[in-house]
Amino acid sequence: MSETKSKIILIGAIDKGHNPTNGETMKNQLFIRRFHELFAKVIAIDTLNWRKRPWVLIRIFFVLLFNRQTKVIISSSAAASYLISFLYYVPLCNYVYFWVVGGNLHLGIAQGKYNIKALKKLTHIIVQGQSMVNELNKVGLSNAIYVPNSKPIIYSPKIRPHKADKPYRFVFLSRVHPDKGITDITAAAQKLIQEGYGNKFSIDFYGQIASGYSDMFMTLISGVDNVNYCGYLNLLDNDGYQKLSEYDAMLFPTYWSGEGFPGIVIDANIAGLPIIATDWNLNKSVIEDGKTGFIIPVHDSNALAMRMMNIIDQTVDLHEMKKNCVQYVQQFDFRRVLSGELMRKIKLY
Incomplete structure (x- = not known):
């Protein structure tokens, strides 16, 4: 034209x-x-x-x-x-x-x-x-x-039921900055371990670590079992989304002042991952609570832990939520x- x-x-x-x-x-x-x-x-x-x-x-x-x-x-x-x-x-x-x-x-x-x-x-x-x-x-x-x-919606995940003998895998994918809720994630992990879920979950972090935060971040995660830093995840091709789709849910308890419509919400949906996110800025308008993820209060590691336990205990239909994510993201x-x-x-x- x-x-x-x-x-x-x-x-x-x-x-x-x-x-x-x-x-x-x-x-x-x-x-x-x-x-x-x-x-x-x-x-x-x-x-x-x-x-x-x-x-x-x-x-x-x-x-x-x-x-x-x-x-x-x-x-x-x-x-x-x-x-x-x-x-x-x-x-x-x-x-x-x-x-x-x-x-x-x-x-x-x-x-x-x-x-x-x-x-x-x-x-x-x-x-x-x-x-x-x-x-x-x-x-x-x-x-x-x-x-x-x-x-670009370049990937379509294969949604499979979770295998009963496998731990649930949670992922954080964003800039690794204290205002992204890093301490809330590690506190939630500690609570899960205290409640007897230590062998039922893992958490992997991906993203660039904010300047001046590396030592504190590494100290935080080194004190918690099942929590790892995995470096950079390239989502510019299908391989990155394939790797992301292997997880069960995304954690995003942010309170960063500059947050708008986070691109990682789209990334999570593309990969078929429900996202547990804080009621912060636009999160509530781009995550359908109970359908494509869960909205929790800001600075509430107990609420984060509870939603993770809901997933592990299968009191929510994770398989259906994954399918919802893939359908929902097409509009973006x-x-x-x-x-x-x-x-x-x-x-x-």
Whole structure:
């Protein structure tokens, strides 16, 4: 179609040539992949670690200067607030979009991190939840629009009943940061052991360990049987999802302030894993309690342990929940979400 024969500029943390290490780099790498299908040309500018690479700002200026009719997407990065303000005072482009990663933009606005007048001038502010739209509307941002997180659905797991003689395998897959509920997971594991479940479960952690947290994290898990750190799990191909699907359920007791619509919720669903997650930010709106997972209170390791015991004791229908996950996730396929219809709706076409 001729409407796709246009050009787009994407500015954000990409980490091109490397496996993504967080939700932002994952999202931007997927954006580039999908936008190459939708547009004739994608100009991608990587702002990862921009303070150590100030020349990237010069590149942004000249790319925008010589492509003034091209539509620009600023996909959340540490430089986003500065870029949005700059383009407000130096309007190089007519169409600028802020595609938000995470769920705390309204808090950043309240803290004065963003120029509200500059945000109002943007074509659209694209956020991951309707509740985020509502929060932005309250501060006068009528240009906010909800578009859910999305990923390529490249894998379909074989859902099999749990073997009675096998321990239940739980997995954590995210950035290994204290605010992701790491201590709650280890406390829940200790409670299960105390209750006589020591030979009935295991917990594996995957993800990049946050800077300065490695020693504390390793000390935490070394004191708990059945808990292991397994490094990085690559979900860019079927092998990663195959490995993930071998687990029984995912643990995600997060209280990280920047959490929005976590991509790992989609990953868990793709692999057919119910997810036990905290009632935090958008989790309740993207996890169907009792159907695709369980919502528990924040900072409640006892509730986490109880839900893990429910799974181990088979007082919940884990097999049915796994099937629910695989059906539920289809709506978040990135070709369905990032469609030509959406491009027209938000005026990228």
